[in-house]
Amino acid sequence: MILNGYETANKIKEELKKEIECLKQKEIYPKLVVFQVGDNEASNIYIRNKQKACESVGIIFELVHYKESITQQELENAIEKKNQDELVHGILVQSPLPKHINELQVFETILPSKDVDGFTSYNIGKLWCHETCLLSCTPKGIIRILKEYNIPMEGKHVVIIGRSNIVGKPLALLFLEENATVTILHSKSKDIASISKQADILVSAVGKPNFVTKDMVKEKAVVIDVGINRVENKVVGDVDFEHVSPICSYITPVPKGVGPMTIAMILENVVIASKNK
């Protein structure tokens, strides 16, 4: 069965629209500011999608765009200004940033209460301590879609391929919160197929097309494909969908799987940040 991220995200957006209407009645106008440096083609598409999503639910969207030549200090100063702007509730820095910019340091500049990507060490630390905070959007979206489809996580063996700060690591923590047993694999892991085949829930966040093949998946497993790869002008995930989908119980497609859920969670985080204020 397909886990339809597109439909689930639309449902969440409808609920957010109502919440935003209520906020507006209290004269709170949720606003997201996105910082972009340079003109990465994929970033342009991601930002346009975020803008459309914001506008569809009534969130004010502002893009602050700089040329590649901006310095670390100039970028941090610009973020600091938005930290202090009472009318801004969420701040997001689109990666990748140019090589001369220290990305982690830039994320740290964002006020944790406006960090709608959940990338600051403050919010990551809160997550480690089981405290509510602005959660990283892709991991949050994955847990949400599993819940929307009533897929149990407690006691399940979850195998996550990929250990990035934005997907694999925070997702492992969220699954632990759901009482799952979690294994994380990465490029130095040995014998990946034999471990992935033990997964009740298998997540791939690698970024390589056809990385997950049928022989790596247990029958009736739930498969979450986070990958976004461009192959001959088509967007595909990490999973060999054609051969894996017939043997698993649930699977997220690419596109219309994890991607729209991530965007819905950004919107939700902006609403949470607006309410917290």
Ligand SMILES: NC(=O)c1ccc[n+]([C@@H]2O[C@H](COP(=O)([O-])OP(=O)(O)OC[C@H]3O[C@@H](n4cnc5c(N)ncnc54)[C@H](OP(=O)(O)O)[C@@H]3O)[C@@H](O)[C@H]2O)c1
């Ligand atoms: N749908 C969405 O909303 C969404 C959101 C974020 C990302 N993505 C997509 O998800 C993918 C991963 O993103 P990311 O930012 O997490 O990427 P990343 O930072 O490049 O991390 C990739 C991870 O995959 C691991 N890996 C690479 N080759 C491997 C191999 N042969 N065997 C096992 N593990 C391997 C790496 O291991 P090492 O740590 O050892 O290098 C790393 O942990 C990308 O395609 C990205 O575009 C999608």
